[in-house]
Amino acid sequence: PGRETRLLEILRNVNGQYKYLIIDCPVSFGLLALNALVACDEVMVPAQTHHLSVAAIEQLSDIIVMINQKLNPQLRVTGLIPTLCDRRMKLAKNMIEKMESIYGRNLVRPRIRLDAKLAEAPSKGKPIQLYAPKSNGAYDYIVLADDIRMM
The missing domain is CATH 3.40.50.300 (P-loop containing nucleotide triphosphate hydrolases)
Structure with missing residues (x-):
């Protein structure tokens, strides 16, 4: 090591x-x-x-x-x-x-x-939840986070 x-x-x-x-x-x-x-x-x-x-x-x-x-x-x-x-x-x-x-x-x-908003968010210095909270990408990451929490 x-x-x-x-x-x-x-x-x-x-x-x-x-x-x-x-x-x-x-x-x-x-x-x-x-x-x-x-x-x-x-x-x-x-x-x-x-x-x-x-x-x-x-x-x-x-x-x-x-x-x-x-x-x-x-x-x-x-x-x-x-x-x-x-x-x-x-x-x-x-x-x-x-x-x-x-x-x-x-x-x-x-x-x-x-989702184009997912590509745009980093260039604006914001996470998707703040940049475009109603976008498909924001929703998908919420669903993923919930899925991970339930594991």
């Missing part, structure tokens, strides 16, 4: 102070993502509903198996979050069905629909 456990060592100092600690990191498989996976017990993977995302999830699954064996035996995937879902496109529906067939229906969390 070395560079890949730095975040874990820091988080040990706050252990017990929070019910949940959410670590949001880039999709890339770099040192930051590795530190996050070593430090957490559960991972939820956002995945765009297209073929390349499903392939990336399969790659991530292999990485998680390796991390389980060598660095963090508690790590488990507790959800896949389909994002940028355009229900008008058959591809999105097919990719969600593929995710469910590979990972199980219980692992696939509520979908986040394609």
